[in-house]
Amino acid sequence: MNKMGLILLSVALIVLTLAACSNNRSTSGSGDTAEETGLVNGQPGTTTGANPGEEEATSSSGKKTIIFSSFWPNEQYEQAAKAYEAAHPDISIKLQYGLSEEYSDDGGGKQTDSDIEKFTASTNAAMLAGKGPDLLDLRYLAADDYERHHLLEDLQSRMAGDKTFNKMNYFANVLDGGNSETGQFSLPLSFSLSGMVGDKAAIAATGVKFDDRAWTWDDFMTTGRELVAAKGKYDAAVVSGEGYQVGGTDYFVRSIVADNYGRFVDETSRKASFDSPAFAGLLKQIKSMYNDGVAGSNGRGYFINVSILSPEDYLTSLHAFGDETAFYVKPHADEEAAGTSFETRADIGINANSKVKDAAWDFLKYLMDHTSIGLPINKERFHDAIQLLKEQGTITPPSIDSQHSKPFNVDGAQLDQLEGFADAAARKRNESGKVLDIVAANTDAFFTGQKSAEDVARLIQNKAMTVLNE
Amino acid sequence: MAVWLFLGPSLIGFSLFYLIPFVLGFYESFTDGALGGRFVGINNYTDLLHSASFRKAAGNTMLFTAIGVPLLIGLSLTLAVLLNRPLFLRSWLRTSFMLPLVVPVASVVTVWQIFFDWNGTLNAWLNELGLARVDWMQSNWSMTIVVVMYIWKNIGYDMILLLAGLQSIPKDYYETASLEGAGRFHQFRHITLVYLTPTMFFVLLISIINSFKVFRETYLLAGDYPYDRLYMLQHYMNNMFFELDVQKLTAAATLMVVCIVVMTSGLLRAERKFREYTE
Known part of the structure; x- marks a missing residue:
């Protein structure tokens, strides 16, 4: 009798736990079936x-x-x-x-x-x-x-x-x-195009000449030094960051390594070569950009990095940074094809x-x-979009910080050039990825002068290899 | 009959949350592609063993256990023996060693991070002493720091277990021994250590298992891709999970379980042998 009672009690307990379990599952299930x-x-x-x-x-x-x-x-x-x-x-x-x-x-x-x-x-x-x-x-x-x-x-x-x-x-x-x-x-x-908006008038005033359709990073540095030496309208050639957003020192590292990803990371054989002299050299080169004033960390320069998201965005960016501006192609690494760099979207x-x-x-x-x-x-759609904008005649840029912006006229000649830049799109940027995050996170110590370029490169190599070997 | 009924609830819970998922994972480790793929034999295991990062992770985990556990047991035994005799502020000291066990790790990790950072407190002290600073977290020193953290976290628990073991040794053994003229060291070696062995087995087991759990501290301290000396098995599994690589994840988990099972069953066997021997 007593034993019977015990058994009954335990059966009741089990049923209770099971019920609690299933109940629990059905409530937490809403997380699992979030799909629906x-x-x-x-x-x-x-x-x-x-x-x-x-x-x-x-x-x-x-x-x-x-x-x-x-x-x-x-x-x-x-x-x-x-x-x-x-x-x-x-x-x-x-x-x-x-x-x-x-x-x-x-x-x-x-x-x-x-x-x-x-x-x-x-x-x-x-x-x-x-x-x-x-x-x-x-x-x-x-x-x-x-x-x-x-x-x-x-x-x-x-x-x-x-x-x-x-x-x-x-x-x-x-x-x-x-x-x-x-x-x-x-x-x-x-897709979007990344490049630079330059103050054409100010650059012309300095008399510095360059060919942005073919320039490498080395060419850009030379041009930058010349621009700085000309003591024109701006102190720096280019400011780190994109558009109005001022970036940290890691901006150029990230950006340049993203453009040269294949040079440092071999995805097929899963090998990184950040410990090569080339990478330490690149780090030093970027640092010298700051030291020589080619790259500024605040204010404005002759060039501003931008990403062009749409035809409207293209004209708005040009308009926002001066009256006489132009879109310039971003510098590229020596061994890469010249052309506009792009990112795919949607x-x-x-x-x-x-x-x-x-x-x-x-x-x-x-x-x-x-x-x-x-x-x-x-x-064809690209062409339509440009035509549509031309017919529209004016653009009202989005207001920034409740500051009311005035509409401006569409510049047909500038718009026609956009198609040329799109045709010249050659290099796909890959700004995401664990290796790039590691690079960006570890270079700060070098730029603040706390570690040598070689130490930083070794550390990046160490971590990048762990990622690649997984 | 009644035994099973009473075991039922916990068995069901254990199977539902541990056993069944593990068996499913074990099955997955022999298939390819997404969930419910083809059977590919030990392919995933060969892939896994070819991954240099997995080998490094396994090596690091083993190295950590090999260094951390003996150090921990040695230190906690010393503490237990010291605190087992009348001592000034004894109960306060005992409590203070238990504290790390109750403090949430996440809150302590921040302090450790600040302390060991490249621009952290410790390096500031070194600098004041005129010494070159060390990148504690981004060099081979990082393992040492995690070992220290592991000892700090677990020493109180091991000490309590060992203290309980020490107090269960009858006092008359020591009295007899000292009457016979045995010295302190002799008493320690032939009475304390011998009668403490069963407790020691247990402490060893728990410490090994806890050493596998140090991932939490490491992860909070150094993130998902730490310096390669700190890259543990669980880092590998965690990263595989986020890369949706169910195959490598389950294969790695299976290998780890096999290792732990072999190790613990070996320990338990040794303990049984020892008990038979003393009886």
Whole structure:
């Protein structure tokens, strides 16, 4: 009898724990299944009648559903999806966004950070499990890791095998920028150009001559010294940082190493060569830029580093830094091709485990031809964007610090040059990555004069090799 | 029957949160690609062993245990023996050695960081003494610092365990021995150490396991890519996790578990042998 009671009691206890367990699981489950709850469906009215529960690639009516995921809601994606659906009645496109509420400048930052975290975690988990969206905007996602684990479709063979895809319609260098030995796993819808805005009038006044289309960093240093020696309008040739944002001493290291990444890191054989004299030399060269006054750490110089995000942004940047300014190509390393350096934006990849890869590829092509985000990859769209701006006539720059800005006239001649810079796009910048972070974090001790260039180089080599050998 | 019912809850919890995930991970370590990939045999293990960073991490972890554990046990035994006799402020001293155990690591790490930084307190002192400063965290010294931190953190706990062991040794053994004319050292070697051995096994085991846990301090102190001398197995696993490399992660975890199991079962066997021998 007593024993019976004991058994009953323990059974009750187990049931209780199990219930607690399962209960616990269902509440914490909301974090695990953030894939569904964390993502907000694109406006239900604009997407098709596909109800949220319907996850199958093909529904009963034989309609194919492409799930397209992006962190930031994008008007252009919505429009393209709607137009594509209208043209292809057998396809429906479902947009998923990572952002849970509308972005606002005040206090929205925290929410956005946690949304990004949720978005990457849930997308990573879904992708690893062989599920996930069919089409992905790779912003914030670890595209390299996806690529390494064969989670993204190789678009190289898609492009080669598709007769309707004509590379000539796009800025070819930018398109090939994501090309690696193993293939190409994402295509950009847009790109940005990085270069410098220079005060043309002030430079002309000093009488210093240079060819920005072909200059190397060495040429730039020489030019910089000449500019400084001419004692013209400015003290420094260039100020570290980008646009109005003044950067620290690590700005140039990061920027130059990013431009010369292949020189110091061999990704295929997983070897770094930061302990080479070349790297210590580069560090010393950058330091001498500061010492000689070629690079300033505050105020203004003849040149300002900028990233051009759109035709409008191009004119606004030129306008913002003086009346008579011009866009100059960034210097490059000796052994690299001369040309404008660029970064791809709105990179889209196709999930290798998607069941509707063909449809997704077709839609991706459609996106490339029918969206106009920033500087569009499609040459025709690029031209349209410039034409549109010319017709518009004036630009009202965004206000900075509640300071009201006056509209200014569009300069058609300057705009026409932009296309030339885009055509000359040659070098893809890769500003992200652990090795670059390590480089930027460890060079400070050298620039403040606390360690020798060789010591810093050795330390960077030590850590970079750990990363590369993993 | 009743035994199982009582064991049930803890068994279920253990399986749900430890055993089943580990078995799943063990299976994953033999597959390729994403979750639920093809079976590839020991490929992941050969890849893992080819990774120079993994070998370095394993070497560092072993080196750390080999240096840290003997030092820790030696020091805590000394302390325990000292505090086992009447001493001025004895109970206060005992408490103070226990303090590091209750202080949250994160709060202490900041102080350590400031202390050992290139521009930190210690280097300022060295400078005042006219000595060249040392980059403590970015050189081979970094391992020493983590060893010190590990000892500081664990010495109180080990000391308490050893004190309990010391007090369970009957006093008359010492009295008899001193009557027979045995000196202090002789008593220590033939009574204290012998009767402390079972406690010692336990302390050794706990210290080894704790030495594997030093990752938390290291990570807080030096981040995910510290100087290579500090790069531990868990750094490797942590970084693999963030790179979505489930294969290498699970293979590394399996190898580590195998090592720990071999080591602990060896220790437990030795303890059993010792007990049979003394009885």
